[in-house]
Amino acid sequence: MNFTVHTPADMGLTGIATFAKSPLCTDLTNLQADIAVLGAPCDIAVQGKPGARMGPRAIRDASTGFRMSEDGFYDPERDDYFLSARRWKLADCGDADYVPGDLAATFDNIENAVRLMARSGALPVVLGGDHSVSIPVSRGLDEVGDFNVIHIDAHLDWTSHCGDALLFNGCPCRRMAELPYVKRMFHLGIRGTGSSKKSDYDDARSRGDVILSPKAMRAMGWDQVTALFPRGEKYYVTIDIDGFDAVLCPGTGAPSFGGLLFDEVMALLEGAAAAGQVIAVDLVEVAPPYDDRSGTTAHLAATTLMNFLGYITKAQE
Ligand SMILES: [Mn+2]
Known part of the structure; x- marks a missing residue:
């Protein structure tokens, strides 16, 4: 800021709330970044409680506490730095335009943005929106193999x-399974009585997908779970915030008890980053109207994404 007299300037609570205070780049034909964040504020395809259209803004707001620096973030547990701004360029591309009442047009906007982001060589990171936004995200990944x-x-x-x-x-997972370039899916954290029928589970397993509940993964151990991910292959990671236990994420449309704890999701994400090349990430179903007053759910979403981006970039360093 050219009007700042005293530093430090640009702290978390000042300035424009781009993701992790990264520069804004809305020209996706001229995107020069390693990681590019896109909001997909769409919840017109939600079956239950709406509100996830307000997710991107809440996650961005929470993410400003993670402003990147030249040195990066120091992790005392690993005695290592993550996400140095010297090495990694993060950009915020704004939001895919939401077209009121027109799901197809809204999906086109998301799909087109993701394709342009991937084409630029950046890792697309999409903030939902309800989980239907993973349908256009996966369609937009048709050029990555x-x-x-x-x-x-x-x-x-x-x-x-x-x-x-x-x-x-x-x-979204059945629609993804219909795409010719989507290989195996690992459905992790699945539990409780959901919308899917037994025949849906059978269909998923018949194509070779892995379905594991939190209890099953705890019994296996996290190293055994992540050892299931084939080495050297490409991964699209889609995180529904309700995979976490309901206590950790009140701000979502269909919270579910018996869910994953923070360190458990981190173990899965670190394992994914180590297994192969992460080619896209989305985090969906954060619905701020139901969140507690401290913004726990949006903060959980922002923390999860920053840690995951740290694991992804560390695996490439
Ligand atoms: Mn979901």
Whole structure:
């Protein structure tokens, strides 16, 4: 700021709330970044409680506490620095335009943005929105080659249709499975009575997908779980915030008890980053109207993404 007399300037609570206070780049044909964040503020395909359209802004606001610096973030547990601004360029691309009442047009906007971000060589990181936004995200990844999906969620999201509708937040994984370039999916954290039927679980398993509950993964151990991820392959990681235990994320449309704890999700994400090349990330279903007054859920989302970006970049250093 040219009007600042005393430093430090640009602290978390000042300035414009881009993701992690990164520079704004809305010209996706001229994007020069390693990691590019896009908001997808769309919740017109939600089956239950709406509000996830306000997710991107709340996550961005919470993320300003993680402003990147030249040295990066020091992790005392690993005695190492993560996400140095000297080495890694993060950009915030703003939001894919939400077209009121027009899901197809809104999805086109998300798909087009993700394709341009991936084409630029940046890692697309999409802030939802309800989980249906993973449908256009996966469509926008049609130029990156075949990839696996790591899906952290309480729900399988494999329903075939809702009435005549094929596009809603209970079916992103089935829609992804229909894409020729989507290989195996790892559905992690699945539990409770969700929307998917037994036949949906059977369909997922019949294509080779892995479905594990939090209890099953605890019994296996986290190293055993992440050892299931094939080495050297590409991964799209889609995180539904309700994969975490309901106590950690009140601000979501369908919270579920018996869920994953913070360190457990971090173990899965660190394992994903170590297994292969992460080609896209989304984090969905943060619905700020139901969040507690301290903004726990948005803070959890921002922390999860910053840690994951740290693991992804560390694996490449
Ligand atoms: Mn979901």
